[in-house]
Amino acid sequence: MAQRITLGSGGELEVPDEPIIPFIEGDGTGVDIWPVSRLVFDAAAAKHGKKVAWREVLAGEKAFKETGTWLPTETVEAFRDHLIGIKGPLTTPVGGGIRSLNVALRQILDLYVCLRPVRWFTGVPSPVRHPEKVDVVIFRENTEDVYAGLEVQAGSPEAERLRAFLHDEMGWEIRPNSGIGIKPVSEMSSKRLVRAALLYALAHSRKSLTLVHKGNIQKFTEGAFRTWGYEVVSEEFSDTAVSWGDCEGNPGDKLLVKDAIADITLQQILTRPEEFDVVATTNLNGDYLSDALAAQVGGIGIAPGGNINYVTGHGVFEATHGTAPKYAGLDMVNPGSVILSGTLMFEHLGWTDVASDIVKALEATIAEGIVTYDFARLMDGATEVKCSEFAGAIVDRL
DSSP states (O other), rough: OOOOEEETTTTTOOOOBBBBBEEEESSSHHHHHHHHHHHHHHHHHHHOOOOOOOEEEOOOOHHHHHOSSSOOOOHHHHHHHHHHHEOOOOOSSSSSSOOHHHHHHHHHHHEHHHHHHOOOOTTTOSSSSSSOOEEEEEEEEEESGGGGGGOOOOOOOOHHHHHIIIIIIIOOOOOSOEEOOOOOOOOOHHHHHHHHHHHHHHHHOEEEEEEEEEETTTTTTHHHHHHHHHHHHHHHOTTTTTHHHHHHTTTTTTTEEEEEEEEHHHHHHHHHGGOOEEEOOHHHHHHHHHHHHHTTOOOGGOOOEEEOOOOTEEEEEEOSSOOGGGGGTSSSOOHHHHHHHHHHHHHHHHHHHHHHHHHHHHHHHHHTTTEEEHHHSTTTTTTEEEEHHHHHHHHHTO
């Protein structure tokens, strides 16, 4: 019988054999990639005696057409009540409405971790020589930084009032006709992100955690993120983790925690990606890093993502790419991002066998050269298949 996922007294998810999971089909190519991803999910779950009771909820263009609003209250409440959900790509309305539907969901539900694991699958075309060296899990802070949306438009009365206030009260000289944004980075949000990254790294036997920041320039935001991160290590994890400065690079059997400047990191993930294991970083840095790493292993078309609050138990897993409306309904795009986001969701639910089988079957399909057009055009001897045929091939290999 279908039941809701609940949060246990110890903070763990209690998952029935047939959980109710809300889903958003997604805009654009969502009509292609969601149905075939669901086929893969259902087949893998059934193999292990599990079943998902899918419940469609609306957001984006489909919601606007049917309800007149981009993000109905009912959708938010469904994700809130059922704890776990999954979604395809969503259009961000231009010229009005919500700044970003994806960001809105993260902020409303306080999904403070954007989890982005990036690894290479055998056979996937890559622009780098050794994509197999990329195996990085990014913990991107999801609620603050410039994504908080605290900005005023150049030339507006609000911008001029803020510019005058900053001049009079802070002595800051800002040029006339400037757009002004405020970048909040708090101790609470920084520490809970780093805490989640440390717990993940330890639970998954990873070797290191790197705090990525631009603290050499933004000393009281990015620099504070670094400081607060190291405080979490020393105050809460001294038995299991150690900072670089306290061990001179020799952590023994403890998790090594180090830090790196953001711009240098974007260079080093190309020149020596094997030195990065788990990364914790601020919102904008995480956006740049996750896409730059994904480019090395096949692009965001095959990159999974999850937005999680480890305290409340809420999680929304999502395709990390855009809607690509010109390909909608053509049954040709790669469903890999949604499929792998589903594996993240199943891992989060504790259905690790289901997740593992999907990953193995997807990798076997690609290794045999059975791929959608985006990979086929970059591979020699590949068999180009439709979106639905690619998913069918994965099901055949489960």
